[in-house]
Amino acid sequence: MAKAPVLTPRADDFPRWYQDLISKAELADNGPVRGTMVIRPYGYGLWERMQQEMDARIKEAGAQNAYFPLFIPQSYLTKEAEHVEGFAPELAVVTHAGGKELEEPVVVRPTSETIVNDYFSKWIQSYRDLPLLINQWANVVRWEMRPRVFLRTTEFLWQEGHTAHATYEDARDYAAHIHEKVYADFMVNVLGIDVVLGRKTPGERFAGAVNTLTLEAMMGDGKALQMGTSHELGQNFTKAFNTRYLSREGREELVWQTSWGSSTRMVGGLIMSHGDDSGLRVPPRLAPVQAVVLAIKGDDAVLAKVHEVGDRLKAAGVRVRVDDRTDTPFGRRAVDWELKGVPVRIEVGPRDLENGTAMLARRVPGGKEPVAIESLVQLLPAVLEEDQALLLTQSRERRESRTSEVSTIGEAVEAAVAGGWARIPWVNLGEEGEAELAAHAVTVRCLVAEDGSVPGSDDAPGNVAVVARAY
């Protein structure tokens, strides 16, 4: 008799599979206020590892962490016209505090460009203060009409970078540097997700930016997910907040700015990129738990051995957990670790001990085989790197096999509605074409240059639009 599936199969109902996985792998719950989420320890562990890896890259790029207030005076938002228009429908507003009605309502930050500029204009005096490179890890709030855990939540956790530069070129190059050396490097080499680096069309840009760079990934159902964005803000906020510096030549000049963000949405991207019908598959370089050592039964020799193996792997630098909860049936625990996507399970029972072996179960390629316990420390690093590489390969192959080269808008819609991506010359589409796509809930995810690089302008000859349905 076939076992009942633990999760709704992806092919039956992808959104339901996603919700099932999040619930059964204990990643998150819905919060009591519509659109909010409770991130449970295992889900938060994934986010903590993302933070560590990203934070190291952000610091390597020269930015320093700081913290700006959650509450922004409503008047700040209105200073930059496009920006307020972009965010007005999503704002949460505090009208009462300390037992009284406030004289001026305060907005819960949807992003911090406005308040950051207020302080940049105080801190920046001369060219010596530039570039000013700031990042913050924080929660932000955007009231969501169609919330979905990790992907679109009323409150989410993120990092937002904010920088000021003396010249246009310096700001442009820094936005590109973050795009490539922080975001792409992290997503490809740690998350194991194949991302397409491109440029947003004017219609898809961040409210207040002059150029938005994006990273788009294909999910398991062929839809796209925007994994992060890096913006050139030009002088839009600078002008609104009068953020000036005294140049080396003694002139008052407006600074040039960037901002860039990535969020807990990446956890959703991780699930939908690598998850399968048995649960999540976590890339080893990210995994908070890379290997779990399970005692199949609770006899003393087995318990001693799993702790010994755990200690040795830990000493060898593997992020390991020992599962000695033998009052819970082994099968149930094995399924739980599979759901959570821990890359490697090392299962030890009384019979294995006799042979000096353990069962090595690999989550990414699947399958298990007996290995000598003595060889584990030597074996594991290579196994983990192999699995890391395999996830990236699978992610790339999916994108390649499900992307069509097309030349008409009709073909692009057809490919997207069928659950894939289409690449169409931007000259064949244009802003009018975008409106046609929108009627089918299809969007231009980004523009890429003919050679696959990030285009220097919207209408560079040879620009290709990548078109898809998206989360």
Place this chain on the structure above:
Amino acid sequence: MAKAPVLTPRADDFPRWYQDLISKAELADNGPVRGTMVIRPYGYGLWERMQQEMDARIKEAGAQNAYFPLFIPQSYLTKEAEHVEGFAPELAVVTHAGGKELEEPVVVRPTSETIVNDYFSKWIQSYRDLPLLINQWANVVRWEMRPRVFLRTTEFLWQEGHTAHATYEDARDYAAHIHEKVYADFMVNVLGIDVVLGRKTPGERFAGAVNTLTLEAMMGDGKALQMGTSHELGQNFTKAFNTRYLSREGREELVWQTSWGSSTRMVGGLIMSHGDDSGLRVPPRLAPVQAVVLAIKGDDAVLAKVHEVGDRLKAAGVRVRVDDRTDTPFGRRAVDWELKGVPVRIEVGPRDLENGTAMLARRVPGGKEPVAIESLVQLLPAVLEEDQALLLTQSRERRESRTSEVSTIGEAVEAAVAGGWARIPWVNLGEEGEAELAAHAVTVRCLVAEDGSVPGSDDAPGNVAVVARAY
């Protein structure tokens, strides 16, 4: 001619000195919404180091990080009577969001006991799920009437632990474990601050707790600062939220809980404990920058040498920064690093190079002397540990020399108003005595047992009340 002081001297105006230091050392600014703060990179660097050290200890104590929503339905707060009474005057309330008035207003979390219990009651089924040990790093909001940066701010950053246990004893012991092994260990051994561990009187307890353990430190002006608290919540929230488990014996039982918190207020405590008239003094084990290598002038040999010394110290595990900004006068940079309290400055100029020496300036004991550049890597670890120890000694000596043993309420008030602490037998004071103290803005900071340990009950014989004015 004497130089004008960089800061208002502490003896002239301690609160003004505190504000001056925070501003000139670039730790924080006031936010635009009353009572909020902007934490600048150097101030945030101190907080990041606090987080790292605390987080490691929290994980060592078995707790896992998670994240609960910022927004709490107003109805949750009212479920526990004492709790809502304690927090009602400080709440910030969102009434409008997504362009509409909300059907039920939501509260911006002042703390998370209520929402945590809502989920604990879902997650906890059986004794196997206990203890459940959760921590979160988050921002919270309490509308402040008399805000002061880091000490009392409308929004602050903190960690809040929330745990559920099968028995009263287990919860009690865990609250005590956090108090001693996480908070006291961190404050004494990393912050270098001498703290008194004690128990709050019933009148000073957290709203909703049955017992609050506290850590009280004496600031430079003799006032007290509560540096952190660990609460036994008993079954107050458990009853309100019906948080039950099935015991090993098959009975439905209410769980027992703890909660515990420490915040960015510790940055204020650091400043007021160790700061002097020249600025902050950061204990080396905490310091984000333990040593700065300064180029006195910008010639090539000097610049090469400061980078070489910086690289060698970094390789030796010292958190080091190189200051080669020779377009800013050396004197000004030296004063800046002094203000920021970096423990060690290594100053290198052309003349030093000839002698193979550098000036080693030590912020904690003060003074500078030439040392052989070759000896720095070997010298520095011992210097840093010496300075760490000296700060703790100074903190302890201040508390000891400014604490009086008294027997009457009048004497206790006199000692506190004069800028010190008083120790008075609790039997000579009692809850009526607390009311008398309050008339002089003096409070019981905590109760300690005769032998200096934390008392097991409020009225254990020999309990001594530590009495002071407090921030």
